[in-house]
Amino acid sequence: MDTEARPTRALVLHPELTTEGNRRPAQPALEEAVSLAVALPGLEVCGAEIVRLRAVQPGTLFGKGKLDELKTMIHDEEIDLVLIDGSLSPVQQRNLEDRWKTKILDRTGLILEIFADRAATREGVLQVELAALSYQRTRLVRAWTHLERQRGGLGFVGGPGETQIEADRRAIDEAITRIRKQLERVVKTRTLHRAARAKVPFPVVALVGYTNAGKSTLFNRLTGADVMAKDMLFATLDPTMRGVTLDSGQRIILSDTVGFISDLPTQLVAAFRATLEEVLEANLIIHVRDISHADTAGQAADVQTIMSDLGVDEDTPVLELWNKADLLRDEAGTQLRTVAERREDVCLISAVNGEGIDEAVHRITELLGGLRQTEVLTLGFAEGKARAWLFAQEVVQDEQQTEEGWTLTVHWSSRQKADFETAK
Numbered sequence: 001m002d003t004e005a006r007p008t009r010a011l012v013l014h015p016e017l018t019t020e021g022n023r024r025p026a027q028p029a030l031e032e033a034v035s036l037a038v039a040l041p042g043l044e045v046c047g048a049e050i051v052r053l054r055a056v057q058p059g060t061l062f063g064k065g066k067l068d069e070l071k072t073m074i075h076d077e078e079i080d081l082v083l084i085d086g087s088l089s090p091v092q093q094r095n096l097e098d099r100w101k102t103k104i105l106d107r108t109g110l111i112l113e114i115f116a117d118r119a120a121t122r123e124g125v126l127q128v129e130l131a132a133l134s135y136q137r138t139r140l141v142r143a144w145t146h147l148e149r150q151r152g153g154l155g156f157v158g159g160p161g162e163t164q165i166e167a168d169r170r171a172i173d174e175a176i177t178r179i180r181k182q183l184e185r186v187v188k189t190r191t192l193h194r195a196a197r198a199k200v201p202f203p204v205v206a207l208v209g210y211t212n213a214g215k216s217t218l219f220n221r222l223t224g225a226d227v228m229a230k231d232m233l234f235a236t237l238d239p240t241m242r243g244v245t246l247d248s249g250q251r252i253i254l255s256d257t258v259g260f261i262s263d264l265p266t267q268l269v270a271a272f273r274a275t276l277e278e279v280l281e282a283n284l285i286i287h288v289r290d291i292s293h294a295d296t297a298g299q300a301a302d303v304q305t306i307m308s309d310l311g312v313d314e315d316t317p318v319l320e321l322w323n324k325a326d327l328l329r330d331e332a333g334t335q336l337r338t339v340a341e342r343r344e345d346v347c348l349i350s351a352v353n354g355e356g357i358d359e360a361v362h363r364i365t366e367l368l369g370g371l372r373q374t375e376v377l378t379l380g381f382a383e384g385k386a387r388a389w390l391f392a393q394e395v396v397q398d399e400q401q402t403e404e405g406w407t408l409t410v411h412w413s414s415r416q417k418a419d420f421e422t423a424k
């Protein structure tokens with residue numbers, strides 16, 4: 001066997017604090033952590049385990065007994081990398097690396113690695129770099145005592161160690177400033193493109209959802225495009241937008257974006273804000289959910305949290321598409337179908353076999369038809385009937401009389417606009 005081409009042997013550990021009310025069920029969380037590991041090229045997952053903890057050991061996370069037990073396993077299985085599905089302090093990371101003689105990555109570190117691997121556009125690369133630097137910077141700060149000791153200082157303020165950290169921190173800050181500037185330039189160009197697009201009077205519909213929910217598959221089905229849709233976490237990183245005429249005749253600009261995940265590193269959310277501007281400014285948000293997933297409710301809650309962190313306008317209408325209906329077992333399927341039928345803001349679909357798509361398109365069209373926009377109309381004196389119609393609909397915000405008639409500012413829905421065309 002060619003030892004050089006040997007993949008990195010990884011062990012995935014999901015620490016579960018038994019004292020905490022379980023925020024996320026452990027089994028699907030562990031499965032997700034394994035999927036994250038698999039999403040990084042060159043890794044072979046050789047083991048995955050839920051580690052129940054009664055308390056967190058500040059220095060090592062795990063207690064003595066567990067540490068030794070895992071050490072034996074790591075040695076026997078020839079593990080090169082241990083992925084800890086949680087956050088580690090720099091001190092914990094260092095101690096575990098020393099004790100187990102392996103590389104350690106925590107959840108944020110792993111997600112950053114995946115993003116770094118996926119980034120394809122200039123903007124994507126810069127955003128990931130920015131996030132990684134911000135992450136490193138916080139670790140430098142927190143690693144203070146540890147680095148101090150390593151460099152032989154005594155931990156007094158102003159000691160040699162601190163000077164070194166100050167220097168490291170300054171170097172990171174300079175790099176952050178440099179990348180921010182580059183990013184601003186890239187974003188400015190894109191904003192110009194978007195401004196050009198804004199002149200196109202089609203509403204923007206943004207697909208959002210947990211990673212692997214099926215956003216790209218749906219995007220491809222609706223647009224006939226061929227963006228990568230794969231059973232792999234974070235298959236999509238860079239946003240894609242495409243103009244499309246839905247089967248209902250409604251024209252929209254559809255955007256596919258990066259998927260969300262629980263405990264998404266804050267540095268990444270911040271760095272990707274620009275990319276996600278399409279979502280922030282969308283006329284309609286489609287929340288794609290994998291309804292067959294064991295923790296679908298938890299995933300939906302995480303998506304909502306991230307959306308409000310990003311500052312998505314609460315007035316933006318949201319349509320939930322419960323995807324992967326084809327994977328539901330009979331009773332579960334019947335039950336969910338009943339719930340979906342009762343709820344106006346939900347459609348049950350399968351992006352793979354097309355079930356429910358017509359209904360979803362119908363709902364999208366209806367929702368967009370109900371959206372209001374402001375327009376200025378000019379009416380001649382002969383059009384008094386049309387003017388009266390507008391007032392009766394209570395859509396007039398402002399009116400000015402001119403020599404030929406009236407100039408009216410109206411705030412109305414596309415449906416009212418269409419009715420007006422027939423009524424006048």
Ligand SMILES: Nc1nc2c(ncn2[C@@H]2O[C@H](COP(=O)(O)OP(=O)(O)OP(=O)(O)O)[C@@H](O)[C@H]2O)c(=O)[nH]1
Nearest residue numbers: 212213214215216217229230231234235236259351
């Ligand atoms: N059975 C089934 N599988 C689906 C359906 N929709 C998507 N998938 C599968 O789910 C996996 C993920 O699909 P993607 O479209 O890449 O998901 P995504 O939401 O774009 O994921 P990210 O880009 O990683 O955020 C792929 O293997 C798809 O084939 C569906 O309706 N039914």
Ligand SMILES: [Mg+2]
Nearest residue numbers: 215216235236
């Ligand atoms: Mg995708």
